[in-house]
Amino acid sequence: MREYILRRVLQLIPTLIFISIVSFTIIQLPPGDYLTTYVANLAAAGEQLSEAEIMALEAHYGLNQSPYVQYIKWITNFVQGDMGQSFYWDRPVSKLIGERLALTMVMSFLTLLFVYAIAIPIGIYSAVRQYSPTDYAVTFLGFIGLATPNFLLALVIMYIGIKYFGASAGGLFSEEYLDAPWSVGRVWDMLKHMWLPVVIVGTAGTAGAIRVMRATTLDELGRPYVETARSKGLREGQLTMKYPVRVALNPILSTIGWQLPQIVSGTVLVALVLNLPTTGPLLWRALMSQDMYLAASFIMILSTLTLVGTLLSDILLAWIDPRIRYGDRGSI
Amino acid sequence: MDTLLEVKNLQTYFFMAEGVAKAVDSATFSIQRGQVLGVVGESGCGKSVTARSIMRMVRPPGHTVDGEILYTQTDEAGQSAPVDLLQLPATGPEMRSIRGGEIAMIFQEPRASLSPVHRIGDQITENILLHQDVSPSEAKEIAIEMLQQVNIPLADQRMNAYAHQLSGGMCQRVMIAMALSCHPSLLIADEPTTALDVTTEAQILELMQALQANLNMAIMFITHDLGIIADMADEVTVMYLGRVVERGSASDIFRDPKHPYTTALLESLPRMDQKREWLQTIRGVVPDPYSPLNGCPFHPRCAHFMPGICNEIVPQPINLEDGREVRCLLYTEHAV
Numbered sequence: 142m143r144e145y146i147l148r149r150v151l152q153l154i155p156t157l158i159f160i161s162i163v164s165f166t167i168i169q170l171p172p173g174d175y176l177t178t179y180v181a182n183l184a185a186a187g188e189q190l191s192e193a194e195i196m197a198l199e200a201h202y203g204l205n206q207s208p209y210v211q212y213i214k215w216i217t218n219f220v221q222g223d224m225g226q227s228f229y230w231d232r233p234v235s236k237l238i239g240e241r242l243a244l245t246m247v248m249s250f251l252t253l254l255f256v257y258a259i260a261i262p263i264g265i266y267s268a269v270r271q272y273s274p275t276d277y278a279v280t281f282l283g284f285i286g287l288a289t290p291n292f293l294l295a296l297v298i299m300y301i302g303i304k305y306f307g308a309s310a311g312g313l314f315s316e317e318y319l320d321a322p323w324s325v326g327r328v329w330d331m332l333k334h335m336w337l338p339v340v341i342v343g344t345a346g347t348a349g350a351i352r353v354m355r356a357t358t359l360d361e362l363g364r365p366y367v368e369t370a371r372s373k374g375l376r377e378g379q380l381t382m383k384y385p386v387r388v389a390l391n392p393i394l395s396t397i398g399w400q401l402p403q404i405v406s407g408t409v410l411v412a413l414v415l416n417l418p419t420t421g422p423l424l425w426r427a428l429m430s431q432d433m434y435l436a437a438s439f440i441m442i443l444s445t446l447t448l449v450g451t452l453l454s455d456i457l458l459a460w461i462d463p464r465i466r467y468g469d470r471g472s473i
Numbered sequence: 474m475d476t477l478l479e480v481k482n483l484q485t486y487f488f489m490a491e492g493v494a495k496a497v498d499s500a501t502f503s504i505q506r507g508q509v510l511g512v513v514g515e516s517g518c519g520k521s522v523t524a525r526s527i528m529r530m531v532r533p534p535g536h537t538v539d540g541e542i543l544y545t546q547t548d549e550a551g552q553s554a555p556v557d558l559l560q561l562p563a564t565g566p567e568m569r570s571i572r573g574g575e576i577a578m579i580f581q582e583p584r585a586s587l588s589p590v591h592r593i594g595d596q597i598t599e600n601i602l603l604h605q606d607v608s609p610s611e612a613k614e615i616a617i618e619m620l621q622q623v624n625i626p627l628a629d630q631r632m633n634a635y636a637h638q639l640s641g642g643m644c645q646r647v648m649i650a651m652a653l654s655c656h657p658s659l660l661i662a663d664e665p666t667t668a669l670d671v672t673t674e675a676q677i678l679e680l681m682q683a684l685q686a687n688l689n690m691a692i693m694f695i696t697h698d699l700g701i702i703a704d705m706a707d708e709v710t711v712m713y714l715g716r717v718v719e720r721g722s723a724s725d726i727f728r729d730p731k732h733p734y735t736t737a738l739l740e741s742l743p744r745m746d747q748k749r750e751w752l753q754t755i756r757g758v759v760p761d762p763y764s765p766l767n768g769c770p771f772h773p774r775c776a777h778f779m780p781g782i783c784n785e786i787v788p789q790p791i792n793l794e795d796g797r798e799v800r801c802l803l804y805t806e807h808a809v
Binding site for chain 1: 528530564568569570571572573574577578580581582585586587588589590591596599600603604635637648651652
């Protein structure tokens with residue numbers, strides 16, 4: 142197992158290097174460099190940078206050197222936490238992303254919990270009682286959930302909130318807590334706001350996960366080993382949970398890792414509609430305004446998280462499924 | 474005779490969208506304590522469904538609609554009384570204690586019959602803990618002992634193995650160890666060697682015979698292989714389309730088959746002492762289970778078909794001399 146993890150971690154390195162090169166190329170794509178844009182922006186605002194300041198910035202990012210050196214400088218700075226400057230926001234990229242990342246992660250983690258807490262039991266029930274009225278009802282609702290775009294659901298709920306309850310459903314904080322420092326009251330206020338986006342974002346995921354759980358459980362229910370378990374005289378519920386469900390959880394667990402990039406990018410449209418201070422809208426704006434350091438940092442972080450997520454999934458899967466763990470060793 | 478299990482008029486139907494498939498249609502037979510009953514027949518004749526009906530493991534859309542399954546249960550005081558398994562709730566505590574505890578089952582595909590994600594030791598001890606009043610460590614001891622009994626080398630290490638790490642033959646040994654861990658009085662073996670190669674098959678059969686003699690347990694051996702039946706069985710039940718068409722002692726049936734279907738089955742065996750150009754086969758195929766035939770279900774394939782009789786009258790079981798039973802109109806007054 143340790144060897145397996147080590148090997149997988151080592152395999153990440155070349156992929157990460159490749160991705161960083163692609164990200165860097167993206168920074169280089171717009172005409173002119175970051176500094177020219179920055180200086181032009183400042184000039185437009187009526188400010189001037191001194192020659193010395195410009196030189197210092199040039200040296201910091203290696204702008205007057207070959208692309209190769211620039212790349213090395215950029216990636217060295219990146220690894221050390223200096224992701225460059227967002228000229229749209231006129232703030233360091235790391236600060237911009239950092240403050241939204243925590244909120245996004247909390248929200249996405251809650252969404253993940255919400256999705257699995259609802260989808261797994263319902264999926265199992267649906268499979269065990271296949272073609273029962275409950276199964277049909279859940280399947281029907283599931284397809285509606287899958288087919289409804291999240292942002293539309295967000296709009297509808299906001300409309301209902303404003304029209305009938307006189308309350309805005311947007312944002313994650315009430316006005317009095319908007320810029321307040323963190324406190325118990327602020328956390329509570331956040332949680333009170335958060336359930337709504339969690340439910341909205343989670344709807345499609347839940348519907349999808351129910352389908353996956355139902356299908357994989359159905360697949361396993363007819364396997365011979367389930368019959369063996371039944372022939373031992375195990376209770377029906379007990380044997381269902383211990384054998385087919387245990388195996389059917391594999392695809393669900395193995396895709397948890399893929400949720401990591403989702404956690405960062407958030408659900409852009411819903412976040413825009415609901416005016417949530419998460420990373421989604423930031424990424425969207427960065428792309429729209431060619432804010433290249435910000436955009437490249439996002440791409441870099443998302444790609445890294447995708448890789449880490451896949452790695453976590455694989456380790457998780459190897460941990461729960463001996464066939465994968467011992468796959469490369471053959472029989473004993 | 475000490476009857477362990479008596480199946481009377483068992484009817485298990487599958488209610489499908491295409492219609493009702495009568496997988497087992499009034500099957501009657503019995504198993505004596507400590508004896509081996511061979512159940513033979515082609516694919517789809519209802520052998521496996523009969524076994525699952527006894528275990529009360531038929532899953533929807535299948536339902537056992539009628540019949541009696543009288544199992545002679547012996548209590549701790551040594552008193553025995555028959556229980557009708559069909560009267561017990563299929564998932565209730567009494568049936569669950571019989572299933573696995575008193576009637577155990579092994580299956581056709583040994584590797585697929587073991588859980589892919591649990592160690593074999595866990596799967597065996599689970600069975601022991603369900604039916605015996607022992608501690609987990611005692612259960613582990615028993616499990617290792619059982620693995621040794623089925624000739625698995627390094628049994629204590631194999632406890633930690635997974636099914637995919639063992640060969641098919643080893644997996645079937647594990648299944649046997651698991652099934653026998655609670656000393657059942659009846660083992661139902663549903664084609665236990667069909668998926669194995671002939672060498673392994675011979676080893677497994679030898680093992681089963683040895684264990685059967687040691688443990689004085691009855692075996693209901695389901696197979697389509699008449700060679701195995703000749704080797705293993707004391708009594709034989711021949712099934713065709715969900716019905717028992719003939720039953721009797723193994724020696725009688727092999728020496729003097731009564732039903733034309735049994736005769737045809739025996740003739741389709743390759744023989745060492747006869748030189749033949751072609752292997753004899755039974756003409757036709759098993760008919761569609763959704764559209765039942767009039768009269769005897771075997772009549773379209775029968776070599777002794779009597780027009781106007783076999784396709785009109787449903788044959789009933791007829792008792793012949795020396796305890797044999799056959800379900801054929803040739804042995805009635807209709808025969809010419």
